[in-house]
Amino acid sequence: MEVTIVGAGLVGCLLACFLARRGHHVTVYERRPDPRRHGREGGRSINLALSARGIDALRRLGLDGKVLDAAIPMPGRMMHASDGALTFQPYSADRTQAINSIGRADLNRRLLDAADAMPGVELRFGRRLTGLDERTGRLEFEDGKEDGARVVIGADGAYSAVRARLQQLPGVSFSQDYLDYGYKELPLPARNGEYAMDPGALHIWPRGRSMMIALPNPDRSFTCTVFWPHDTLAALDTPGKVRAYFAAHYPDAFELMPDLVPGYRDNPVGHLVTMRCAPWHVTTGAATVGLVGDAAHAIVPFYGQGANCGFEDCVALDRCLDEVGDDFPRALELFERRRADTDVIARLALENFVEMRDKVGSRLFLAGKRLEHALERALPGYVSRYELVSFSTTPYSQVERRITRQRLAAAAAGAALVAAGFAARRGRGLVRTPGGE
Ligand SMILES: Cc1cc2nc3c(=O)[nH]c(=O)nc-3n(C[C@H](O)[C@H](O)[C@H](O)COP(=O)(O)OP(=O)(O)OC[C@H]3O[C@@H](n4cnc5c(N)ncnc54)[C@H](O)[C@@H]3O)c2cc1C
Incomplete structure (x- = not known):
């Protein structure tokens, strides 16, 4: 044909x-x-x-x-807090999987x-x-x-x-549904011929309403991408404003981006649709x-x-x-x-x-991820949504069904554990129940 x-x-x-x-x-x-x-x-x-x-x-x-x-390979996310603190969060429980x-x-x-x-x-x-x-x-x-x-x-x-x-x-x-956000790519070059940040991670600077990410390139540079509301992108219309904004919101990256201003000026704004x-x-x-x-x-x-x-x-x-x-x-x-x-x-x-720009920086989110990885290790067959999407070929439409089933099973297992603990404590006389001794 x-x-x-x-x-x-x-x-x-x-x-x-x-x-x-x-x-x-x-x-x-x-x-x-x-x-x-x-x-x-x-x-x-x-x-x-x-x-x-x-x-x-x-x-x-x-x-x-x-x-x-x-x-x-990028086996996890590296979160950059506003104060420069770094937190690595592996994508999979056994740390062997990478995007x-x-x-x-x-x-x-x-x-x-x-x-x-x-x-x-x-x-x-x-x-x-x-x-x-x-x-x-x-x-x-x-x-x-x-x-x-x-x-x-x-x-x-x-x-x-x-x-x-x-x-x-x-x-x-x-x-077609456009987000009120645009994206712009910015260069973060090699430093002294080496990667200026850990190349084994997708770097994220979550900042609530907006964020920046960076992925490594084989020439030891990174490509950063900011995902910002259009009004923020438009407001930074002078080199001084661009520098001041980065110094305030991405201070650690700012120091590694000597070509920030020409990059910001010359690279187009992409749409998210x-x-x-x-x-x-x-x-x-x-x-x-x-x-x-x-x-x-x-x-x-x-x-x-x-x-x-x-x-x-x-x-x-x-x-x-x-x-x-x-x-x-x-x-x-x-x-x-x-x-x-x-x-x-x-x-x-x-x-x-919403997860990338806002939640990944929070302690609660990171604790939730640790719990999820613990469940993956403890419960055979328990796999996180991220793993099912990124590290399996499970049809996308079955991912949500499986997550719901797993959560119900984990909740049931949790309830059984609590019940078993309660029974054990009761057996040892540590718990008093109505009518009990
Ligand atoms: C900022 C950003 C980050 C992304 N990151 C990821 C990622 O990490 N992982 C991922 O999996 N995906 C990612 N994507 C999505 C990915 O880029 C697209 O899904 C992918 O490129 C789609 O491939 P495609 O071949 O369908 O379309 P395209 O890559 O757009 O290719 C279309 C081709 O058709 C040609 N063409 C267009 N019009 C005509 C015409 N009239 N006549 C003849 N030829 C024509 C174009 O020149 C082009 O070569 C990202 C996208 C963006 C914008």
Whole structure:
């Protein structure tokens, strides 16, 4: 089958590999020039955290080793208090699990190489999709060229041109919810050729309404990202104000950021949006058009799951194709069931923003995490929500059910322990009960 994918970003490239492995001929159209020959496009997050779901998808194509050798494991969070005090909180009870910091551009290049190496994949760069006829599969590009395909899959990101066409059709619903927050990336360079902070952690400066995070890069620098209300971002409009704000709120990082002011001035403000679209596919006439990755379900980045979820989409669609013998219209119909999972991670990602910017700094939160890890060690099968999301491939939609079941079981176990302790004390005559001796 001839399949066209729009977008050679992270998900488009991986999907091309999955489909080519099934024997399909895949043409991928990408609006940018080939990033392996030209530099990276600015304005996107420089690095991201790759975890179990993404790694599982890569492993199915034998790409995990190639990708992970460029990654830096982060087994926990390092919290930076306003007074500079540091607290490390491991992500997993046994401290063996880690999320992995990886450069987005590097990851994209490796996936482009992987797609390029697959027989049947053709990558066409500098081709921005500007028009699509979903009935015929006719595609129009900015350069005036046209093409046609019976199967078109939009992997063209949160501001998808493919989705923009589907949104116009009757029966297709779409919503976008922007946070009142923006993000901006800032450099924190190596110091004397070494990491200026511990590279084995995702660093967080929780500050109530806002926060900063930092992920390590292989060149021993960190990329910091501030997530601030738009009014704060706009208010810092002079070098003096930027310096004063950082000195007051992030004093330890401020000392490590010599290029803070040019970084703040030159780097764009990114938006934080949750996009929902239903259905993700339309079959009319001779053509079928579908959506995957951010084009289908862009989420805010606070669980580090957007790309991981998009990679898992590829596995899910591959399974759907297995079920229906590569009948794309039927496979894309089955793929709609994945919405149950993507809706859950969209919600968890929003909830995690409050946890990261506000709660992680509190003693109560840290005590709760220690208790959770103690329960994980004590109760076989007890796993925290973070672990289920980041270190397992348990469908997102089952994570919440499992957490509820576990909490009930832990509460029952706790009650049984209290009862046993009470009975023991009573047996030793330490407890008096009405009617007792
Ligand atoms: C600040 C931030 C931090 C993040 N951190 C993480 C993280 O830690 N972990 C994680 O898993 N995820 C993270 N994400 C989310 C992750 O970046 C996205 O989920 C992921 O990039 C989605 O991949 P995609 O291929 O669907 O879309 P994209 O990566 O956006 O790729 C879309 C591609 O389509 C191309 N394109 C767009 N329009 C057209 C057109 N009209 N014609 C042709 N081509 C087109 C684009 O040039 C691009 O190459 C983060 C996101 C942000 C903003």
